[in-house]
Amino acid sequence: MHLRPLLALLALALAACAPLTPQPPPPEKRYTAAELRALQPADFAWPATSEAGERALRRQVLADIHSTLVLPPGPARDAALPALFDRVAHHNAEIEAARPLLLAVLPTLGQREPEFQRALLTAAHTLYAAEAAPLLWPLLPQLTASKPFAIAAATLLQAEPGAAARLADIVPRQFPAWADDARLTALMQRLAPAAADAPPLSELLAAPLRPGLPVIFSLQRPGRQAMGLALVRGADGRFVRDAAGQLFTSPQLALARSGLPGTLTNGNTPQGLFTIVGAGTATNPNIGPTPYLHSKLPVEATVAEFEHAPVADGAAWSEAAYDSFLPARWRHWPPIKEAWLAGRAGRDELLVHGTTVNPAYYAGSAYFPGTPQQGCLISSERWDAASGRLVASQHLSLAQAYATASVREDLAGYLLVVEVPGPGPVTAAEALALVTATGR
Incomplete structure (x- = not known):
């Protein structure tokens, strides 16, 4: 069975699916409808999907994960954590080994930048929701940006079925203008009783x-x-x-x-x-x-x-x-x-x-x-x-x-x-x- 890693270290990604180490992207080609219709699968190759390409990148990714796992606590390790958890989740690799690093950093997120909060809270939701949940309740009042708060709330909803009522009380108190924020509006809709059945x-x-x-x-x-x-x-x-x-x-x-x-x-x-x-x-x-x-x-x-x-x-x-x-x-x-x-x-x-x-x-x-x-x-x-x-x-x-x-x-x-x-x-x-x- 071949392992085809997500080549996240080789090129600059589109913003929605960004890899870890950007490099200058090749020129993009746009297609007309006629050009798209004329294509065949054999027109395309991606060498890194070959067995040899996969094996080489797999070694590289695992080496990068291990190099971060052995870093001592401190600013260098903290700076490497977002990329670490992206690799761990992406490759289903070293999930257990990385768990203590995530649980150790969660209580400190109130003093971190929102983008760092977002990355680490996303890792908690993706990989460690049950273990992270007890650490998130005391963290919520410190999350003043709506995006990290909404990610933490989603994690609590995933880990604790009874969290909805408690969150529905917290959101309007912590964010009085929540209705003007699209993320919090979506969260409050999720916390409300289920919507009626969809129209036909x-x-x-x-x-x-x-x-x-x-x-x-x-x-x-x-x-x-x-x-x-x-x-x-x-x-x-x-x-x-x-x-x-x-x-x-x-x-x-x-x-x-x-x-x-x-x-x-x-x-x-x-x-x-x-x-x-x-x-x-x-x-x-x-x-x-x-x-x-x-x-x-x-x-x-x-x-x-x-x-x-x-x-x-x-x-x-x-x-x-x-x-x-x-x-x-x-x-x-x-x-x-x-x-x-x-x-x-x-x-x-x-x-x-x-x-x-x-x-x-x-x-x-x-x-x-x-x-x-x-x-x-x-x-x-x-x-x-x-x-x-x-x-x-x-x-x-x-x-x-x-x-x-x-x-x-x-x-x-x-x-x-x-x-x-x-x-x-x-x-x-x-x-x-x-x-x-x-x-x-």
Whole structure:
């Protein structure tokens, strides 16, 4: 079994999925719809996915982890901790050995910079929630920035089922203006009683959004611990089918390695509407060379980028502008606004892409063979262990289905992520039933 590490030391990543040691990125190529349709898996190779490349990088990563673990307490070790825990979580390596370092630093976070707090609290949520929880309650009053506070709260909710009521009391006292902060708004929604059932999904799947533009619908399970499924609706409003008339579906993972909510840095893909503004090659080695679809959140994208049409000078984002894309009953269902809140919170670069990560890292997980990263929507790819050449790509199949369904060479369109309750991976039969209900 080959271990295909996440090549986090080799190139400069896109902001959403940044590696640990940046280097100058190669020039990015952008693709038209025609260029995307013409690609074949054999057009792409990534040498570090070969057995030899994996082995070399694995040795390097483990050496870097061990060099940090043996550092004496002090500023040098503290400075190395964010990168250490990123590697540990990423490679499922030395989790037990790193635990004491995390638990020792947590009580000191009140005196640290917010970005250091964010990184270490994210590690606590990802790796050590149960052990960290008792240390987080006394830390909460010292977390004056909303992002670290929200990460700590998410960790407590994960570790202690009864934490919601206590947190719901703390938030408005500690942050009287919480309603003006997108992260705290999302947290308070999570702390409130469960929202009513979603409106009929058929209404959302049939919604025009903006007529004449294609849409990728990504159907995901709540909690994201199972593979979701992507569908493509063409510019003509009909869902894409193959030559035999079967509905096109493609497995897709919307789980971040941290498992944090979608409004937080490196959290899960938020639920809701994105715009798609083209395709390009990533500078992130975890994504690899297969062209990604360039999806953007509200606020990250301008109003014009969402409309894919000219807008009035000075057109500004508002919740009403976001709502205008949704069918009437869905405008009043808070969970579909997570993308709007995530954009307001500053999340960006959440792309639709493939992966150079070997799924062997996640063997035995509920979402296997998915490979979670840092909030993007990820489809599986298979690379040849001898040559590092791409053998098969579910992502390329999805991107080409979208390109074929487009009427514009700039690939303008939409991505809509929506959760579908149920056990296990989202199935093609479920998707077909939902599409059949739309009459499309």
